[in-house]
Amino acid sequence: MNILVTGAAGFIGSHLCEKLLTDRENTVVGVDALIGPTPKTLKRSNLDHLTKHPRFILLEEDLMAADLEKMLQNIDMIYHLAGIPGVRSSWGKDFDPYVTNNILVTQRLLEAAKNKPLQKLIYASTSSVYGEKPGKLVEDAYLTPLSPYGITKLTGENLCAVYHKSFSIPIITVRFFTVYGPRQRPDMAFHRFIVQILKGEPITLFGDGTQSRDFTYVDDCVEALAAMIHKDNLTGKTINIGGKERATVNEALSMIEHLTGTKARINSLSSLRGEPKHTWADISRAQSLLGYHPKTALKDGLAQEIEYIRHIYQL
Numbered sequence: 001m002n003i004l005v006t007g008a009a010g011f012i013g014s015h016l017c018e019k020l021l022t023d024r025e026n027t028v029v030g031v032d033a034l035i036g037p038t039p040k041t042l043k044r045s046n047l048d049h050l051t052k053h054p055r056f057i058l059l060e061e062d063l064m065a066a067d068l069e070k071m072l073q074n075i076d077m078i079y080h081l082a083g084i085p086g087v088r089s090s091w092g093k094d095f096d097p098y099v100t101n102n103i104l105v106t107q108r109l110l111e112a113a114k115n116k117p118l119q120k121l122i123y124a125s126t127s128s129v130y131g132e133k134p135g136k137l138v139e140d141a142y143l144t145p146l147s148p149y150g151i152t153k154l155t156g157e158n159l160c161a162v163y164h165k166s167f168s169i170p171i172i173t174v175r176f177f178t179v180y181g182p183r184q185r186p187d188m189a190f191h192r193f194i195v196q197i198l199k200g201e202p203i204t205l206f207g208d209g210t211q212s213r214d215f216t217y218v219d220d221c222v223e224a225l226a227a228m229i230h231k232d233n234l235t236g237k238t239i240n241i242g243g244k245e246r247a248t249v250n251e252a253l254s255m256i257e258h259l260t261g262t263k264a265r266i267n268s269l270s271s272l273r274g275e276p277k278h279t280w281a282d283i284s285r286a287q288s289l290l291g292y293h294p295k296t297a298l299k300d301g302l303a304q305e306i307e308y309i310r311h312i313y314q315l
Helices: 011-020 040-046 092-113 148-167 189-198 218-230 249-260 284-290 298-313
Strands: 002-006 027-031 056-059 077-080 120-126 171-176 203-206 212-217 238-241 245-248 266-269
Touching (some): 002 011, 011 027, 011 218, 092 120, 120 148, 120 218, 148 171, 171 218, 189 203, 189 249, 189 298, 212 218, 212 249, 212 298, 218 238, 238 284, 245 249, 249 298
Parallel strands (some): 027 056, 077 120, 120 171, 171 238
Antiparallel strands (some): 212 245
């Protein structure tokens, strides 16, 4: 199968490409403009194993300018992971790149895909579309994003739904819940915490640390994504991809302290605007449709991320 992965140099994208290539029947075309909050040096290191693989092709192109009709020739399946992530920087004058890369790029890709014989187009969304809600979050909940970022991802979902209805593009939407692990973006909390604690710097903690998240280890996440290739009856569905366990930020920080053998010095700042207090994924749909059962405990996943950060920063 010929598979296109947009955002292939990113955190989840690079892991997904590696996972897909374990199947000898797959050829993967990865597209990435090497933009966003992750420095180009780290994105290029994410590609180290991939660029040497005989069934991987890298296109270093901007999806807003690329010839997408040509790019999609002979493509059987698309994973659309490209976009500008992050809540904090989506306010004010920094909103423009979110509109361009999360909305306009998605619309361009859908236009190019509408007349192609695709088997599946998987759109990567986020738990940020839910907003603040109590209890487990089910896919058919009323969606009330708290941030401009969440609004752009929900707009992408709505565009996908419209093109699915009007042109029968075989859309599947996945909503990720706080993915972590090796190659996690430098702006994300665990990455920042680990770097700061290993350097002996104060931890920057937004809020009081009692906020909780459904933390999803990246290998579990890509296992779910890869399973979609061979599963039927997914078209038009929205699927939560959550993790094995929830924890508060304080609990996760205590694990990092234990794993690094270092007590954190904490610099507390006010809570971030646009962030929900709690997230909790109902993954029953992923379990029934994909056979998804996340395996990685938070402590084990954090140990892997710490090992990666020690290596990449030589700490």
